[in-house]
Amino acid sequence: MTVLGRTHIPVVRNQLCQRCSVCVRACPAEVLTDFRSEPDTYRGYVYSNTDLMSQETLPPCRGACPLGQKVRDYVQLLESGNTREALLVIREDNPLPGICGYVCHHPCEQACVRGSWDEPVAIRELKRYAAHYELDHSGEIVEVLKGRKKPPKGKKVVIVGAGPAGLACAFELVMQGCEVTIMDALDRPGGMLVGGIPSFRLPRPIVEHDVQVIQSLGVAFVGSTKLGDDFSIEDLKKDDADGVVLATGAWKEIALGVAGEQTTGCFECLEFLGMVNAGRLRTLSGTVVVIGGGNAALDTARSALRLDPERIRIIYRRSRDQMPASPEEIDAAIREGVEIRYLEAPTRIITDSGRVSGIELMKMELGEIDETGRRRPVPREGSSVIERADTVISAIGQRPEVSFLEGTAITENGTAWCDENGMVQGYEGVFAAGDAVSGPSTVVEAIASGKAAAHRVMDYLEGNGV
Numbered sequence: 001m002t003v004l005g006r007t008h009i010p011v012v013r014n015q016l017c018q019r020c021s022v023c024v025r026a027c028p029a030e031v032l033t034d035f036r037s038e039p040d041t042y043r044g045y046v047y048s049n050t051d052l053m054s055q056e057t058l059p060p061c062r063g064a065c066p067l068g069q070k071v072r073d074y075v076q077l078l079e080s081g082n083t084r085e086a087l088l089v090i091r092e093d094n095p096l097p098g099i100c101g102y103v104c105h106h107p108c109e110q111a112c113v114r115g116s117w118d119e120p121v122a123i124r125e126l127k128r129y130a131a132h133y134e135l136d137h138s139g140e141i142v143e144v145l146k147g148r149k150k151p152p153k154g155k156k157v158v159i160v161g162a163g164p165a166g167l168a169c170a171f172e173l174v175m176q177g178c179e180v181t182i183m184d185a186l187d188r189p190g191g192m193l194v195g196g197i198p199s200f201r202l203p204r205p206i207v208e209h210d211v212q213v214i215q216s217l218g219v220a221f222v223g224s225t226k227l228g229d230d231f232s233i234e235d236l237k238k239d240d241a242d243g244v245v246l247a248t249g250a251w252k253e254i255a256l257g258v259a260g261e262q263t264t265g266c267f268e269c270l271e272f273l274g275m276v277n278a279g280r281l282r283t284l285s286g287t288v289v290v291i292g293g294g295n296a297a298l299d300t301a302r303s304a305l306r307l308d309p310e311r312i313r314i315i316y317r318r319s320r321d322q323m324p325a326s327p328e329e330i331d332a333a334i335r336e337g338v339e340i341r342y343l344e345a346p347t348r349i350i351t352d353s354g355r356v357s358g359i360e361l362m363k364m365e366l367g368e369i370d371e372t373g374r375r376r377p378v379p380r381e382g383s384s385v386i387e388r389a390d391t392v393i394s395a396i397g398q399r400p401e402v403s404f405l406e407g408t409a410i411t412e413n414g415t416a417w418c419d420e421n422g423m424v425q426g427y428e429g430v431f432a433a434g435d436a437v438s439g440p441s442t443v444v445e446a447i448a449s450g451k452a453a454a455h456r457v458m459d460y461l462e463g464n465g466v
Contacts, residue, residue: 049116061123064111066448069093071108071123078126084137087130088144094127095171095214096164096447098135098206101128103197104444105326135209142216149217150177155461158183158236160227161247163191164443165434167211168450169245169457170219176458180219185226189215191249193443196273196296198303228404233430243429243457246416247450250435252401256291256394260349265356269296269395276303284309286390289359291315291346293323297395298330301338304393312338317345317364317377345377347384349392359389400436415439422456431457 038044046052050060057063061071070089077086090097104124112120134141155178159166162184174180186195189211193202215221225231227248236244253268255261267275269292275281284307290300293316305312314333316323319342323330334340343364350358363383366375402409402416409425411417416432417425424430433453434446441449 046113046116050113052113060111060113061108061121064107066107066444067093067451069108074130075121075123075126078130083130083133084140087134087141090127090130091141091145094447095168095451096210096443097127098131098210099164099193099202100124100444100447101131102202102206103193105442107444131206134213135205138209138213142213145175145213145217149175152179153177153461155179155242156181156240157243157245157457157461158239158241159245159247160184160236161191161249161434161436162186162189162211162221162223163247163249163434163446164193165249165436165446165450165453166191166245166247167214168447169247169433169454170450171214171217172451172454173457174214174217174219176454178458178461181222182219183222183225183227183231185224187223189221189223192251195277196270196299198273198277198299200302200306201299233404233427237429241429242461243431244427245450245453245457246402246424246430246432246436247434247453248400248402248436250398250400250440252399253394254397254399256346256396258346258348260351260356261392261394263349263351263356264354265391266349267391267393269300269393270398272300272393273303276307281307283307284391287311287313287388288391288393289313289315289387289389290393290395292395292397293318293325294395294397295325295329296398298325298333298338300393300395302333302336304391305336305338309391314338314340315344315346315359315361316340316342318374319343319366322366322374343377345379346392350386350389356389356392358386359392360384360386398440400439402436413439421460422453423460429460431460 052060055063059072062068065071070093074086074089077089094100101124106124108123109115109120112123114121153176157173157178157180159170159180159182162182166182167189170180170182182189184191188194190207193207194204233244251270253270284304286309288304288309288311290297290304297314301312301314344361345364346359347362348360349356350360361384363380364377365380367378368376370376400415402414405416405424407426409417409427415438416436418432418437419425422431424432431453433449435441438449
């Protein structure tokens with residue numbers, strides 16, 4: 001690379017550039033700080049409008065990605081029309097590119113330097129474009145991936161849970177030459193991807209394709225079998241498994257804790273979404289009320305809307321700017337006709353003849369900062385009102401169900417407790433990944449956790465000579 005003039009405009013030879021970022025760190029603007037404030041240069045603008053100086057990893061989009069994807073590399077390949085090569089770059093770090101192309105919360109775009117100028121690069125949509133290329137060229141992509149696989153190691157690993165963490169872990173391990181089997185309580189792979197996320201947000205052919213690629217590499221799947229009911233961890237160890245990974249997710253609903261929530265017409269979020277996704281619930285009538293403010297609540301409301309009720313309303317106890325749901329999902333729900341009411345919370349479910357007929361709500365005010373870093377909602381005395389509701393759906397959160405573990409293997413938060421090597425406390429050769437360890441997280445964070453668990457399993461298998 002060479003530079004021109006005092007402003008040190010970079011002139012990059014693309015055919016030689018290795019994108020190592022050494023030139024950025026060696027740039028005079030890194031030492032002579034007055035170069036960073038020149039108003040008539042791109043550099044001055046970027047330094048004035050971003051937190052580039054605090055970034056440990058460059059480019060920032062890669063540093064923000066839980067998978068550390070080479071964003072700039074594959075975006076440039078797509079720009080030049082090399083879709084196949086771009087997809088193979090994506091697959092170096094991401095075992096579920098199609099899924100991420102639809103439901104990743106794209107922190108890379110939030111970190112994109114271009115966003116300080118006008119709009120961030122549409123990184124997630126570009127990944128989606130590349131993934132659709134793979135749908136039509138899956139055979140050749142699988143052959144490339146098979147060529148990247150390491151020779152068989154003679155090690156068998158069983159993964160419990162076929163959600164994003166389990167699938168990512170399986171991909172990494174099979175690529176390292178392990179024999180891998182995934183077991184899941186559902187009858188098909190995908191976990192929350194098929195049991196929770198609605199198909200209008202994540203088309204099922206995309207999930208099926210990403211899963212099929214993993215299975216094509218040699219990963220076996222056993223469905224409709226649940227840990228703790230149909231088999232135990234000890235059973236897996238007796239069945240010649242050299243390693244076990246628990247990626248059981250967070251499927252246990254958090255109850256509302258109000259009177260009447262067991263009444264007919266009341267649903268828990270995952271119960272409701274599971275019925276809709278399986279086609280067991282096709283219509284709703286009257287007024288539907290969804291309680292909660294996360295993405296699950298938005299998915300629930302938008303799914304309910306498609307069942308043609310008269311009215312669909314979300315009740316959230318804080319303000320909009322404190323909703324954990326992604327802004328784009330909130331905007332999409334509002335555009336579709338979902339009403340969202342803020343600073344309200346349910347106090348009881350009204351029943352009539354054994355089913356829901358209404359809901360009592362109380363106005364809330366925001367008080368002091370709580371342990372979540374947000375202002376705590378405080379009830380406003382004397383503000384209760386009763387409104388009509390024909391269906392009430394609770395979507396205030398989920399947590400892991402790890403009752404199959406014992407003693408010190410469970411944290412005070414109800415998650416699996418792992419040591420510094422990722423092994424479940426007190427369970428030799430048993431590891432955990434995803435929401436079972438962290439509690440509810442995003443899809444891409446679960447994928448990253450699954451990959452990390454796979455690397456720890458390999459360290460264990462190779463370091464202990466099992």
